[in-house]
Amino acid sequence: MTEMYLYSFAWQKDEYELSRLEMRTFFNFHVEGNVLMSQKKVEPSRSPYMRLRLDILLEGNTFEQLVETAKQLQLGERTFKIHCLNNSRDAIEPALNRTIRNEYMLQLSYAIEAEPDLEQPDIVLGLAIHDGTFYLGELVAGESVWLKHMQKPEMYSTALSTRDARAIVNIAAPYPDGLKIIDPCCGIGTVLVEAMSMGIHIEGRDMNKRVVWGSRINLRHFGYEPNVEIGPIEEADEGYDVAIIDMPYNLFTHISSELQQSIITNARRIAKRVVIVTIETMDDKIHHANLTIKDRAVLKKGKFERQVLICE
Known part of the structure; x- marks a missing residue:
């Protein structure tokens, strides 16, 4: 049977x-x-x-x-x-x-x-x-593991919820065995915590020293050894199977269109599969980076919306 x-x-x-x-x-x-x-x-x-x-x-x-x-x-x-x-x-x-x-x-x-x-x-x-x-x-x-991660020592108002971050990790790597995964704009590590709590090996990096320190504090708080580097995605090495790019901070930081394009293009350079989370429509930038959108969803929180895009 x-x-x-x-x-x-x-x-x-x-x-x-x-x-x-x-x-x-x-x-x-x-x-x-x-x-x-x-x-x-x-x-x-x-x-x-x-x-x-x-x-x-x-x-x-x-x-x-x-x-x-x-x-x-x-x-x-x-x-x-x-x-x-x-x-x-x-x-x-x-x-x-x-x-x-x-x-x-x-x-x-x-x-x-x-x-x-x-x-x-x-x-x-x-x-x-x-x-x-x-x-x-x-x-x-099932056990609601993500609920244990809601209260972190370091918080960031625009970070993904632990619940959403967990779903996005699953979308990026439903069967993660043997995969090399990176979150190159990791912020305070919400995605990293959820991935590691599922036994998924993941690396993080961010160009902002302050949030990298925060991500390391958060990871250690939950008992995980941080593997987080300081530096922009442009300096990340190639050879990853999956990159998770969360770009919600665009609403709060005056990030240029050129920098957005650079992040997406470099995600394409370092990884075979890219999951992008964004509050802006970035289809043109994704296509310009020679990525194809394979699937997508809209995540709503009241009037606030994020797009989740699977790109290869």
Whole structure:
């Protein structure tokens, strides 16, 4: 049987486009709703929008069929409990009332040849009904890791939120193993912290000494060894797989059009793939740097908008 995973997502209204862009980079397609099925295995704590992953063990066209197959489930000495995901909190449709959920969980518990433990089970089995099919699998819940990074020793009013930064790192490098990644305009290190918290090796640099010092302080505060250099992107060496360029500061710093072009052109020089975050439309500058925009999204915060562009 081919391994299959069910994912559940949640997002704020203004985050919809960014959540779909992240979804496309992970899975090569997106769904309009909040449930996605895929053969690709992604750790749900990586994404600020992914609530859970169900590692499917059994499925049935009817509940009775699922119960019959559950009798063959081998858990060994592990204890278990069952959690039905078709409820208002987990938001998988159709929502079932508590009486029906409890009855389903009870019947499955009787069918499984293992010891139930509602307090401290070795494994949590998730029951989900999606598109008319009944699924049972190991439940892996996501953790909101980025919330721990919101309060930094060094703050910068125009920096990306930790939630947005985490999504942008995933968009830049959904499968980062073996990749060489740089944030050459790293500011106080919001992107660096999120990347490192996911175990992603990343280098940083910035031409502003003050913010480089701030990024080093922030990284050490969260237990990460900073790899951040002082200097403009023009001095960065070539040979990176991915560069993440956050340019929101243009609203607050009188940066010239020529410098904007230089940043994008040098990003193209040093990296094969460039993810650009900008509050201005920069399509012409991107094309002038011989980059092609492969995908994009608009991230909204009230009236404030950022464009997120994947370029190669």
